[in-house]
Amino acid sequence: ITFCLPHTTLALEGLVHVVLRALIMPSPGGMPSNCADCPAFRSDEERNAFAASVAPRRELVCPITQECFVEPVVADDGNTYERKSILTWFHCGKTRSPVTNEIMKSRNLVPNRNISAMALAHREKLGNVVLQICRRIRQQQNGRCDDNGDRLNALLDAGADPATRDTSGKGETSLHHLLYAGRADLANILLRHHVSVLPVDEEGQSAADVAQKMRDRDTSNNSISEWTNLIKELRRRGTIEKEQEEARVRARERSNEEHRERQRELAEAERDRNRYGTSPTAGGTIRGSLGSLEEGWGYFPSLAALQFQGSIPPPSPSIANWERREKRRLDLVLKSVAAVVFLYLFLC
Numbered sequence: 001i002t003f004c005l006p007h008t009t010l011a012l013e014g015l016v017h018v019v020l021r022a023l024i025m026p027s028p029g030g031m032p033s034n035c036a037d038c039p040a041f042r043s044d045e046e047r048n049a050f051a052a053s054v055a056p057r058r059e060l061v062c063p064i065t066q067e068c069f070v071e072p073v074v075a076d077d078g079n080t081y082e083r084k085s086i087l088t089w090f091h092c093g094k095t096r097s098p099v100t101n102e103i104m105k106s107r108n109l110v111p112n113r114n115i116s117a118m119a120l121a122h123r124e125k126l127g128n129v130v131l132q133i134c135r136r137i138r139q140q141q142n143g144r145c146d147d148n149g150d151r152l153n154a155l156l157d158a159g160a161d162p163a164t165r166d167t168s169g170k171g172e173t174s175l176h177h178l179l180y181a182g183r184a185d186l187a188n189i190l191l192r193h194h195v196s197v198l199p200v201d202e203e204g205q206s207a208a209d210v211a212q213k214m215r216d217r218d219t220s221n222n223s224i225s226e227w228t229n230l231i232k233e234l235r236r237r238g239t240i241e242k243e244q245e246e247a248r249v250r251a252r253e254r255s256n257e258e259h260r261e262r263q264r265e266l267a268e269a270e271r272d273r274n275r276y277g278t279s280p281t282a283g284g285t286i287r288g289s290l291g292s293l294e295e296g297w298g299y300f301p302s303l304a305a306l307q308f309q310g311s312i313p314p315p316s317p318s319i320a321n322w323e324r325r326e327k328r329r330l331d332l333v334l335k336s337v338a339a340v341v342f343l344y345l346f347l348c
Helices: 007-023 044-054 083-091 113-139 152-159 173-179 185-191 206-219 221-276 303-307 317-347
Strands: 072-074 080-082 286-287 290-293
Touching: 044 083, 072 083, 072 113, 080 083, 113 152, 113 173, 113 206, 173 185, 185 206, 185 221, 206 221, 206 317
Parallel strands: none
Antiparallel strands: 072 080, 286 290
16 A cells, blocks of 8 residues: 555655644643643653743733733833832832833832733733633542643743633632642642632632531541641631731722822812912912902901902811811800900909
8 A cells, every 4th residue: 555555655644643743742822732631741841841831921021020910010211010029129229220220210100001901811811721720630530630730830930810710610719629629739839829718609618618628528637637737828818818908998998088189189279270360379379360369268357358258269178177176266265255354344
């Protein structure tokens, strides 16, 4: 057959070569073709090749931390940094650019929304890959994973978001799947990459609840000890995350209140400009078509202030509160003086 049909033989050899490559080589996107088993890497070169295939693009990596962006900002030198890292840089007293070594004249930071959107897409894409691997580990008998978490480590190091939820199931996260699979060792890999332990599935089960359930099922002394330590760590991190979330909520409310107050001040200044043609001066005098006019906020306003009281804008809430307190104090003083004078005249 080889002598009569050389072209057919070559075609069959090519087909066999393609099939073998499909069986042993990773598929596009870094996912192995047989991801259900997570086959072990045959060499360090193959492991490094996988890590390189899922690494973020250079423009998505912070120059300081060398990690994928989460909250990128543009500094005065024109470069993009992770907000926490550049703030830490400034807090250490450094005034030069981490990239160019030039002195930065300002510490103002502007959010880089384009890079933020690109980094978020990258982290979500890898997060879906992590979720698929963890879900398939759970589906295997005894939570089989031949690479011992090497792919999970590489994906998480590349910036994968481990908080992605499984929409095809009960809303579990990757951490839920690994705990249900009985793989406390792989769950610790996620914990080392700062995965959130607060999310719950549709049944209201948190990561600590699932770990407690798996501990009750396991009868091995070594496993019970491992599960006990994991449960303690999950609960400790849960407490810390709740405190951090409450602090973020308070900071967000405080920032929103300051922003609203600033917007009110700007709106009042804009109304003053529209009404008088200019804004009030620092001395509290309004200049308009009527000339200089003192604001009638005192207890004894001037004659001009009484005459044109309707043209004077109301005071700010803080000034109004101070004015009311001063009025009450002055009323008390005047009434006290009047009482003393009346008593003196009555006794005389």
